[in-house]
Amino acid sequence: MTTRREREQQVVVEGRVVADFGREFLVELADRRQIVCTRKGKRQDAACGDFVEVKLTGSAQGSIIRVGTRRNLLFRSDEWKEKMLAANVDQVVILVAPKPVFSEAFLNLSLVACEAARIPVVIALNKSDLPEHAATLASLKLYQKIGYLVLSMSAKSDIAPLMPHLEGQLTLLVGQSGVGKSKTVNALVLSDVARVGELTASRETGAHTTTFSRMYRLDKDTVIIDTPGFQSFGLFHLTEDQIGEAMPEFRPFLGTCKFNDCAHRNEPGCKVIEAASRGEIKAERLSFYQVLIEQHRELHESHPDWKK
Numbered sequence: 001m002t003t004r005r006e007r008e009q010q011v012v013v014e015g016r017v018v019a020d021f022g023r024e025f026l027v028e029l030a031d032r033r034q035i036v037c038t039r040k041g042k043r044q045d046a047a048c049g050d051f052v053e054v055k056l057t058g059s060a061q062g063s064i065i066r067v068g069t070r071r072n073l074l075f076r077s078d079e080w081k082e083k084m085l086a087a088n089v090d091q092v093v094i095l096v097a098p099k100p101v102f103s104e105a106f107l108n109l110s111l112v113a114c115e116a117a118r119i120p121v122v123i124a125l126n127k128s129d130l131p132e133h134a135a136t137l138a139s140l141k142l143y144q145k146i147g148y149l150v151l152s153m154s155a156k157s158d159i160a161p162l163m164p165h166l167e168g169q170l171t172l173l174v175g176q177s178g179v180g181k182s183k184t185v186n187a188l189v190l191s192d193v194a195r196v197g198e199l200t201a202s203r204e205t206g207a208h209t210t211t212f213s214r215m216y217r218l219d220k221d222t223v224i225i226d227t228p229g230f231q232s233f234g235l236f237h238l239t240e241d242q243i244g245e246a247m248p249e250f251r252p253f254l255g256t257c258k259f260n261d262c263a264h265r266n267e268p269g270c271k272v273i274e275a276a277s278r279g280e281i282k283a284e285r286l287s288f289y290q291v292l293i294e295q296h297r298e299l300h301e302s303h304p305d306w307k308k
């Protein structure tokens with residue numbers, strides 16, 4: 001005779017990761033029940049949004065034994081570690097704001113990460129109620145010209161412009177600390193019921209709170225994933241070619257430069273640089289790219305053993 005506990009331990013179920021606490025994950029099962037899971041072994045390779053197989057280890061506990069194939073995965077990395085933000089999303093909303101500070105570098109890095117992961121992007125300028133908003137909106141014109149959708153909103157007073165872009169989609173929300181992500185999520189998630197992944201009080205208030213991605217269901221088909229705010233979007237994991245490919249306005253010129261391995265920095269016969277001198281590529285974007293490549297080379301040269 002096997003005990004109930006032993007029987008449960010044999011059971012493998014499918015679910016989706018709805019919150020990532022680093023060492024623990026909250027997995028939602030088909031019946032909407034949520035269980036706290038660890039990842040089998042020491043591997044930390046599950047992300048919010050992942051479809052997983054879980055071996056039950058108790059009535060509300062399990063161990064992730066398999067992570068399903070991903071449609072996409074957004075992550076950032078520096079020379080020390082990789083940080084997965086979310087997997088299997090339909091789009092990313094990059095939230096920016098005129099205050100505390102509008103960082104063009106952060107926006108550009110986030111755009112490169114999303115392009116490299118082949119995830120569509122919306123740029124949402126928050127805090128439209130502030131007087132500084134107009135100037136920041138003007139500086140976003142160049143991203144509109146590249147083809148990105150740019151919208152203005154205020155998490156404080158008018159969230160409506162964002163709403164139609166979320167409908168029916170699984171949207172990952174990213175942004176620098178202080179741009180208003182929490183306020184946006186609060187405005188969207190009108191009741192706690194919508195929150196996917198209710199947790200015990202100790203987990204809510206623990207050290208985890210600022211370091212996890214978490215899913216919120218706004219309606220049956222509309223879901224957002226909030227990520228912790230961070231200051232820089234490291235792209236250590238990308239190759240130089242991937243970075244070039246991730247600049248949409250470079251694409252028509254890639255492969256046409258005089259040198260096959262042109263990095264578009266100062267090489268003669270570089271069609272990307274020529275396009276920039278004709279104004280077809282914005283000087284700011286070319287210089288962002290060139291600085292990024294420069295930093296990238298320095299970082300990789302000082303960490304040659306990093307896994308490729």
Ligand SMILES: Nc1nc2c(ncn2[C@@H]2O[C@H](COP(=O)(O)OP(=O)(O)OP(=O)(O)O)[C@@H](O)[C@H]2O)c(=O)[nH]1
Pocket residue numbers: 126127128129130153154155156157175176177178179180181182183184228229230
């Ligand atoms: N004026 C104005 N202030 C806002 C708006 N949205 C957010 N804020 C303020 O900006 C500050 C930061 O907002 P949060 O929502 O905490 O920012 P966050 O992006 O979640 O920051 P982290 O928690 O560090 O990731 C708070 O003081 C908010 O009240 C807005 O639309 N207008």
Ligand SMILES: [Zn+2]
Pocket residue numbers: 257262263264265267269270271272273
């Ligand atoms: Zn070139």
